[in-house]
Amino acid sequence: MILVFLLLIPFLAGVVSFLAKDAAKNVALFGSLCSLAVSAYVAIFCGTEQVPSISIPWMPTIGAQFSLSADGLTAMLCLLTGIIFPVTLLINRNKNIENPAAYYGLIMLSQVGLMGVFLAADALLFYFFWELALIPVYFLSSLWGGERRIAVTFKFFVYTFVGSLMMLAALIYLSMQTNGVNAMSWDNIIAAGKALPLMQQHIIFWLLFVAFAIKMPIFPFHTWQPDAYEQAPTQVTIILSALMVKMGIYAVLRWLIPVLPEATAFWADLVMTLAIFGIVYASLLAMVQTNIKRLVAYSSIAHMGLMCAAAFANTDLSNHGLLVQMFNHGINITAMWVIVNMVEQRYGTQDLKKMGGLANTAPAIAIALVIISFANIALPLTNGFIGEFMLFTGIFQSASQYHIIFMVVAGLGIILGAVYTLSMVQKVAYGENNSGVATVAKMNGAEWVAVIILVAFIIVLGVFPQPLLDLVLL
Amino acid sequence: MKAIIAATILGIIMMYVGFVVKEKKTILSIATILFVALLGVNVWELNTMKIGVTESFFNYQLLISPYSVWFNTLMTAATLLYVLLMGNDIIRVGKHVGEYFALFFFILVGTFILTSYNNMLLMFIGIEILSIPQYILSGSDKRSLKSSEASLKYFLMGAFSTGILLMGITLIYGATGEFNISKFSFMQLEHINPMVLTGILFLIVSFAFKVSAAPMHFWTADVYDGSPTPFTAFMATVGKAAAFVGFIRLFHTSFASVSDSWQLVLAIITAATLFIGNITAVFQQSVKRMLAYSSIAQAGFMLFAVISVTALAWQGLVIYSVAYTIATLGMFAVLLKLKDYTFDGFNGLAKKEPLLAFVATIFIFSLAGIPLTAGFMAKFMMLQAAMSQGNLMWLVIFALLMAAVSAFYYFKVIIAMYFKTGDPQLVVEVSSTDKILLALTALLVILIGVVPQILLPAGI
Numbered sequence: 001m002i003l004v005f006l007l008l009i010p011f012l013a014g015v016v017s018f019l020a021k022d023a024a025k026n027v028a029l030f031g032s033l034c035s036l037a038v039s040a041y042v043a044i045f046c047g048t049e050q051v052p053s054i055s056i057p058w059m060p061t062i063g064a065q066f067s068l069s070a071d072g073l074t075a076m077l078c079l080l081t082g083i084i085f086p087v088t089l090l091i092n093r094n095k096n097i098e099n100p101a102a103y104y105g106l107i108m109l110s111q112v113g114l115m116g117v118f119l120a121a122d123a124l125l126f127y128f129f130w131e132l133a134l135i136p137v138y139f140l141s142s143l144w145g146g147e148r149r150i151a152v153t154f155k156f157f158v159y160t161f162v163g164s165l166m167m168l169a170a171l172i173y174l175s176m177q178t179n180g181v182n183a184m185s186w187d188n189i190i191a192a193g194k195a196l197p198l199m200q201q202h203i204i205f206w207l208l209f210v211a212f213a214i215k216m217p218i219f220p221f222h223t224w225q226p227d228a229y230e231q232a233p234t235q236v237t238i239i240l241s242a243l244m245v246k247m248g249i250y251a252v253l254r255w256l257i258p259v260l261p262e263a264t265a266f267w268a269d270l271v272m273t274l275a276i277f278g279i280v281y282a283s284l285l286a287m288v289q290t291n292i293k294r295l296v297a298y299s300s301i302a303h304m305g306l307m308c309a310a311a312f313a314n315t316d317l318s319n320h321g322l323l324v325q326m327f328n329h330g331i332n333i334t335a336m337w338v339i340v341n342m343v344e345q346r347y348g349t350q351d352l353k354k355m356g357g358l359a360n361t362a363p364a365i366a367i368a369l370v371i372i373s374f375a376n377i378a379l380p381l382t383n384g385f386i387g388e389f390m391l392f393t394g395i396f397q398s399a400s401q402y403h404i405i406f407m408v409v410a411g412l413g414i415i416l417g418a419v420y421t422l423s424m425v426q427k428v429a430y431g432e433n434n435s436g437v438a439t440v441a442k443m444n445g446a447e448w449v450a451v452i453i454l455v456a457f458i459i460v461l462g463v464f465p466q467p468l469l470d471l472v473l474l
Numbered sequence: 475m476k477a478i479i480a481a482t483i484l485g486i487i488m489m490y491v492g493f494v495v496k497e498k499k500t501i502l503s504i505a506t507i508l509f510v511a512l513l514g515v516n517v518w519e520l521n522t523m524k525i526g527v528t529e530s531f532f533n534y535q536l537l538i539s540p541y542s543v544w545f546n547t548l549m550t551a552a553t554l555l556y557v558l559l560m561g562n563d564i565i566r567v568g569k570h571v572g573e574y575f576a577l578f579f580f581i582l583v584g585t586f587i588l589t590s591y592n593n594m595l596l597m598f599i600g601i602e603i604l605s606i607p608q609y610i611l612s613g614s615d616k617r618s619l620k621s622s623e624a625s626l627k628y629f630l631m632g633a634f635s636t637g638i639l640l641m642g643i644t645l646i647y648g649a650t651g652e653f654n655i656s657k658f659s660f661m662q663l664e665h666i667n668p669m670v671l672t673g674i675l676f677l678i679v680s681f682a683f684k685v686s687a688a689p690m691h692f693w694t695a696d697v698y699d700g701s702p703t704p705f706t707a708f709m710a711t712v713g714k715a716a717a718f719v720g721f722i723r724l725f726h727t728s729f730a731s732v733s734d735s736w737q738l739v740l741a742i743i744t745a746a747t748l749f750i751g752n753i754t755a756v757f758q759q760s761v762k763r764m765l766a767y768s769s770i771a772q773a774g775f776m777l778f779a780v781i782s783v784t785a786l787a788w789q790g791l792v793i794y795s796v797a798y799t800i801a802t803l804g805m806f807a808v809l810l811k812l813k814d815y816t817f818d819g820f821n822g823l824a825k826k827e828p829l830l831a832f833v834a835t836i837f838i839f840s841l842a843g844i845p846l847t848a849g850f851m852a853k854f855m856m857l858q859a860a861m862s863q864g865n866l867m868w869l870v871i872f873a874l875l876m877a878a879v880s881a882f883y884y885f886k887v888i889i890a891m892y893f894k895t896g897d898p899q900l901v902v903e904v905s906s907t908d909k910i911l912l913a914l915t916a917l918l919v920i921l922i923g924v925v926p927q928i929l930l931p932a933g934i
Contacts, residue, residue, distance in 0.1 A: 061789070061927055062858060124854075128845040135844065142893050150893050154885065161881050165874035172858050173867070203867070 002042060003054055003068040006078060006115045009035040010085075014108030021101050025093065028104035032085035035111065039082030043075040043471055053121065055185075063175055063183025064124040072472045073323060077118040077250060079471075080330045081243055083453075085111055088238045090450040091338050095345070103144060110136040110239055117247050123171040123184040126255065127164070133244065134160055141232040149231045156228040159221070163211035170207035173200075174259070186254075193259035201263035208256050209271070215248030216304045218271075219278030229297035230350075234341040237293070241300050241337065242330040249304065249326060252311050253319075268312040269400050275312070276406050278305035279413035286420040291350045292343065295424055296336050299376065302413055303329055309410060310391040313403075318394020323472035325387030328375075328461060332384055335372040335454035339365065342447060343428055347435045352424065357433030361440040366429040368451050373425050375458045377418045383461035388414070475531050475538060477546050478586045480515040484508045485579030492572015498565040505575035506561065509554045512582070516547040525933030534654060535593040542589035544934045545719055545792060549585050549712050552799045553578060556712070559807040559911055560704045562902075567702040568614050574705075577607035581713060588720035592727075594643045594653045597720060601639065601684065604716050605632050608709050612701035624700025631693040635683035642676030645669050655728045666732050674729055674736050678743070681724075684717040685773050688746040695754075698766035703815075706762070707806035710769045714776075715795035722780050722791055730783045740781050741869050748774035748876040755883045762815045764883055765805060768841060771880055772798050775856050775873060781866065782859035790855035793929050797848030797922060801840035804915045808834045811908075813899040817886055821896025829909050831891040833916040840919045842884040843877055848922035853877065855926075 013031020017024040042052065053069035070078065089107070097103050113133025120126035134157065141153040175184045177192035196204065214221045229237050257264050279302045286298035307325055310318040342365055347355050359366040371382070378384035396407045443451065461468055488508060495501050520543045523529075528539040557564070557578075565571045584604030591597045609632060613625025643653075649669040650658045660670050683690040698706045729736060751771030758764040776798070779791040808830055812819050824831035840849035857873070860866045890896075922929060 059925070059927055061930060062855070131845045135839075139892070142889070150889060154889070157885070158878065158881060162875070162878040165878055166871070168854075169857065169861075169867075169870055169874055172854070172861055172870075176858065176861055207871075 001054060002038065003052055003070055003119055005038050006035060006042070006119060007068075007112055009038060010108045010111035010115065014105045014112065017108055018101050018105035024101040024104040025089070028108050029086060029089045031108055032082075032089055032111070035115075036082035036086055039075075039078040042070055043079040055121075055182075057181060058122075059124070060181040062124070063178070063181055063188075065122050065182050065185060066125060067122040067182075067185060068119040068125075069121040069186075070119060073250070073253065074118050076323065076327055076468075076472045077246060078115060080246070080327050081111060081114050081118070083457075084238065084242050084330060084334050087334060087338070087450045087453060088235045090446040091341055092235060093446045094444065097144065099143075103140065106136040106140050107235065107239070110140070114239075114243050114247065118250060121186045122182075123175055123186070123189050123255075125184075126251075127168055127171060130167070130247065130251075131164055133247065134164075137232075137236060137240065137244065140236045141228065144233045144236070146231040148227070152224075152227040152231045156224040159214050159224045163214035163221075166207040167211035170204045170211075173204060189255070190259050194261065196260075198262055198266075201260045202266070205256070205260050205263035205267060208260070209252075209267075212248045212251045212256060213308075215251070216245055216308055217248070217301065218305065218308050219274055219281055219301070222278065222282070222301050225301060226294050226297040229300070230291060230293045234293075234337055234344070238334050238337045241297070242334045245300070245304055246326055246330060249307050249311060249322070252308070253322070257311065257314065264312065264314070265399075268314065268398075269402060271312045272309045272395075272398075272400065272406055273402075275305040275309040276410050276413070278302070279309075279410055280416065283413050283416035283420065287416065287423070289420075290352050292340055292352050292355075292424065292428070293350050295352070295420060296333070296340055299336075299417065299420065300333055302417060303333070306388065306391055306410055306413070309406065310394050313395045313398035313400070313406075315394045315397045315399075317390055317397060320469070320472070321387055321390025321394050324465065324468055325391055327468055327472075328383040328387045331454055331457045331461075332372065332375045335368075335451070335458065336376060338447070338450055338454065339369045339372055342443065343369075346440045347437055349435070352427045354435050355428045356431045356435065358429040358440065361433065361438075362442065364443055365440075368455060369425060369429055371455055371458060373421045375462070377421050378414065381459070381462045383458050383465070385462060386465045475529070475536065476519045477512070477516045477543070477550070478583060480512055481579050481583045481586060484512055485576045485583065488572055488576035488579055490572075492570060492576065495572070498571050501571045501575070502557075502561045502565050505572075505578075506554070506557055508575075508579075509550070509557055512579070513547070513550045513554055516543065516550050519543050520547055530592070535596050536587075536590050537592040537656075538590045541788060541934045542586075544931065545589045545795075546582075546586050548792065548796055548929070549715060550582060552712055552715075552796065552803070553582060553708075555800070555915065556708055556803050559803060559908075559915065560707060560810060563704045563810045567704060568616065570614070574611065574614065577611055578708065580607045581708070581716070585712065585716035585719070588716050588723070591720070591723065592655055594646070594655060594724075597655070597724060598639060598643060600720060601717070602636065604713065604720075605636075605684070608713055611705040611709065612697055614705065615702045618700075618702075620700035621702060624697045627693055627700075628697045631683065635680040635690070638676050638683075639680035642673045642680060645673030645676065649673065655724055658728050660732060666735055670732075671735055674732075675739065677724065678736060678739060681717065681721045682743055685714060685721060685776070686770050687743050687773055687777060688750040688770070689743075691747065691750065691770050694770055695763060695766045698769065699760070699763050703762060703806060703810055706766070707803055710765070710806075711799040711802050714769065714773065715799060718773075718776050718779065718791060718795065722787065725780050726783055726787070733783045737781055737783075737863075740777065741866060744774050744777040744781060745869060745872055747771070747777060748873055752876045752879040752883075756879065758883070759817065760815045761809055761817060761820065761887060764817075764886075765802065765809070768880065768883070769802065771876065772802075772841070774876070775853060778856040778860045778869075778873070781869075782863050784859055784862050786855065786859040786862060789930050790852070790859045792934075793848070793855050793922070793926055794852040796929055797840060797852035797919070800915060800919055800922075801837040801847075801849055804833060804837040804912065804919070805841070807908075807912060807915075808837070811900055811902070811904055813901055817890050818896065819898055820887055820890035821894040821898060823891040823898045825895075826898055827900070827904060829913065830904060833912045834891065835888055836916040836919055838884045838887055840923070842881045846920060846923045848919045848926070851923055851926040
């Protein structure tokens with residue numbers, strides 16, 4: 001029952017925000033804090049004896065149930081969602097937004113979709129939420145985004161919609177292998193998938209993988225991503241990059257690898273090659289970006305590539321590392337966008353050439369930027385290190401005959417990551433102030449809170465990652 | 475049977491009401507009351523049906539099953555919704571308001587016959603009763619050349635397809651000596667007579683014409699575009715659903731055992747329909763014309779019900795017909811409020827009429843098949859039915875790709891309403907009654923999307 005609250009609270013907060021006019025900002029923040037409390041409760045107290053779950057008949061004729069369940073992976077992602085939303089709402093509190101009621105209402109509705117995707121234990125319910133998470137984001141980006149927002153967001157929408165429809169075909173096919181009122185439940189889908197002949201597994205594998213790869217995004221399905229990140233308002237970019245891409249990797253872990261183990265093993269080399277090629281490709285592109293949002297967007301593609309490769313390496317260590325890294329990447333990329341947002345607002349530009357000298361004008365922001373960048377390139381003592389270390393070891397241990405090449409090339413990606421991240425730090429924080437803005441506003445209260453929370457996560461989980469490991473390995 | 479009799483009598487009454495009453499508003503009120511009465515008769519008939527029992531009339535010419543009566547009830551309810559939503563637009567089309575409503579009743583008579591015929595001649599009669607009022611309706615705006623053109627075109631093409639239909643019936647009769655659709659001799663035979671096969675092919679062609687499937691779709695865009703908009707809405711929804719129920723009834727009852735010999739033909743027709751409908755819709759400038767092509771595309775999805783010879787297909791057809799009908803009626807009701815039918819005419823509607831834009835968004839979501847709306851569940855059922863056939867996976871994937879294309883043109887309306895600025899011109903102020911009705915219709919779309927089994931009561 002507690003799981004229903006995870007959906008109900010953001011939904012109600014969203015609806016109230018729509019009606020609340022100017023108070024919407026606070027309604028949304030309050031709602032997101034409530035859902036943080038519930039998700040923390042689920043993560044800490046539930047699941048020690050048995051996995052909390054709920055199942056209500058929904059459409060018996062087609063075998064769908066309203067069924068939610070929260071094991072360690074789900075609880076961790078719900079907690080991440082619970083943390084990211086209040087932090088996101090803390091930044092930009094002073095900025096005047098046109099029609100705030102609709103803006104904050106849609107943000108809260110996107111949380112419903114995200115939570116639902118992570119919680120759903122029924123294929124049809126999963127598909128429902130998968131699509132529903134997309135709709136509010138589509139409107140948010142198209143209404144409040146940058147200049148090219150309409151075309152860019154539409155491209156994003158069409159890409160994901162095509163992917164979802166492929167997934168729908170696969171899920172219907174899998175559900176039809178079983179009869180009965182719970183044909184669409186996760187257990188039955190897994191049983192159905194495992195029992196399929198290899199030829200069918202291959203087809204279903206690609207239908208599912210394309211959908212998830214578009215969401216993650218994995219090379220060559222990534223082309224919507226830099227544009228969408230750049231054009232969306234930063235708060236929406238955070239939701240996209242910290243949480244919605246996790247939907248892709250989560251779906252691979254939940255609805256692809258256990259469902260089609262043979263096909264996964266068959267195609268793992270190809271997928272890992274794509275993912276690892278994507279790391280290097282995205283890193284190289286990140287190096288030549290002059291727009292700070294595009295740079296972070298490409299760096300996100302690189303990180304997701306590593307996670308996808310680890311998922312398909314499918315060793316114990318890579319799987320554990322993946323769980324840890326999903327959480328840490330969510331925190332790190334959010335922190336990165338928070339800083340980017342502050343810098344962008346203060347300099348009034350996204351152009352890296354027109355920045356510089358932040359260390360002199362606003363030292364606090366510059367220090368935060370440095371710490372977060374270290375986490376982004378996975379330096380020891382930051383949370384990024386432990387996850388990426390486990391991923392690399394996991395990829396090295398994988399059964400693939402190319403495992404050494406994969407690790408070496410992926411390692412190259414990490415070195416390139418250091419290059420572009422540090423060069424970005426240098427352009428923003430040090431050197432000449434090219435911005436023409438002489439005095440930069442200090443961080444305000446809400447921004448302090450957001451940055452402190454995120455930096456605290458980065459350092460605490462970097463030094464003492466055990467609680468996170470305990471949670472995900474329930 | 476009660477409903478067929480009632481609809482006929484009410485239609486005749488309606489014609490006389492047109493003579494006696496001159497005030498258009500009064501005629502509308504009377505028509506609304508009569509449609510409520512017809513719905514009542516349908517519900518009454520539904521209540522007297524026993525689960526799983528079919529009643530036969532006229533020496534097995536009509537076989538009325540709970541499914542037929544349920545479908546009749548839903549179509550009558552859809553017609554009532556249509557009259558409520560667009561009544562004021564219907565009476566603005568021309569002078570002979572009473573006759574328009576009478577023709578709706580006759581279209582419903584045709585629908586009722588098509589849901590329950592058991593004899594090919596009665597099927598023919600049903601199709602004609604369904605079609606002829608539509609020819610008249612499409613030409614009812616006599617001052618407009620486009621309307622007359624639409625009517626003439628529709629009539630000529632319809633006459634051709636009727637000829638082909640009769641030819642098909644004749645060939646099958648010639649081969650089997652039987653009009654009763656559940657007693658054809660080839661149902662028990664191993665081999666199929668080439669004459670029967672030719673007959674089936676003829677029937678496919680003529681039904682494809684009636685449901686506007688490619689390559690027999692060429693009339694659709696011109697007729698739907700040229701007809702007065704309120705009548706387009708009716709022809710594209712109830713008219714189409716009725717043709718489909720006639721289609722599925724014949725092919726599943728009589729030709730199921732020989733489905734190997736026609737399934738592929740129909741699958742190719744479906745693929746072509748989906749392709750042509752969706753791709754052509756992308757290039758339209760007018761929302762009305764876009765909806766005409768989208769109705770071709772949606773017919774492609776509905777054809778899945780005919781191809782898949784399973785019980786699921788019958789259920790799917792109910793949900794698809796209702797989902798598509800409600801969303802399309804809603805969309806046309808919104809369209810009718812606007813002066814300019816082009817996409818640009820929708821620019822900035824969200825600022826000026828937020829509720830109108832919001833319900834239009836829900837209708838579009840339903841047509842595009844976004845979850846939580848009726849349209850999604852409809853597509854879902856169709857795909858499930860098609861997949862249960864086993865050998866149609868290619869068609870399912872193709873259909874899904876085409877559904878993605880459909881998002882492209884449907885979302886153009888949303889982009890215009892929400893993301894572009896403009897000053898949309900309304901024909902009339904949107905009254906609060908209109909708003910409540912539209913909001914209820916949108917709510918219905920979502921309700922069916924969440925609990926589709928309300929459309930599938932036990933025993934149908």
